[in-house]
Amino acid sequence: xxxxxxxxxxxxxxxxxxxxxxxxxxxxxxxxxxxxxxxxxxxxxxxxxxxxxxxxxxxxxxxxxxxxxxxxxxxxxxxxxxxxxxxxxxxxxxxxxxxxxxxxxxxxxxxx
Numbered sequence: 001x002x003x004x005x006x007x008x009x010x011x012x013x014x015x016x017x018x019x020x021x022x023x024x025x026x027x028x029x030x031x032x033x034x035x036x037x038x039x040x041x042x043x044x045x046x047x048x049x050x051x052x053x054x055x056x057x058x059x060x061x062x063x064x065x066x067x068x069x070x071x072x073x074x075x076x077x078x079x080x081x082x083x084x085x086x087x088x089x090x091x092x093x094x095x096x097x098x099x100x101x102x103x104x105x106x107x108x109x110x111x112x
Contacts, residue, residue: 010043040100050084
């Protein structure tokens with residue numbers, strides 16, 4: 001029986017107080033010209049024993065800039081010198097939708 005992957009619960013905006021959230025939002029999705037935290041692409045960052053694991057998604061599995069965004073996320077996390085290793089885990093559950101965009105930005109973009 002195949003191993004079921006762990007479902008990651010996105011961290012609510014009000015709990016994103018650590019400095020790496022602001023740093024990761026400097027990674028800009030070139031198609032939408034928005035920070036990837038504001039877009040809701042970063043679900044969680046877990047740090048344990050100086051190792052960081054970033055749980056993120058992309059706007060679609062076929063995202064043409066996905067490899068570039070992932071590399072930029074890793075580069076931004078490496079700016080934190082107290083981290084020894086940085087791991088990126090791309091997850092598809094929950095799948096990204098426009099509802100994951102920061103509500104204030106989503107309202108400006110779509111009037112929703």
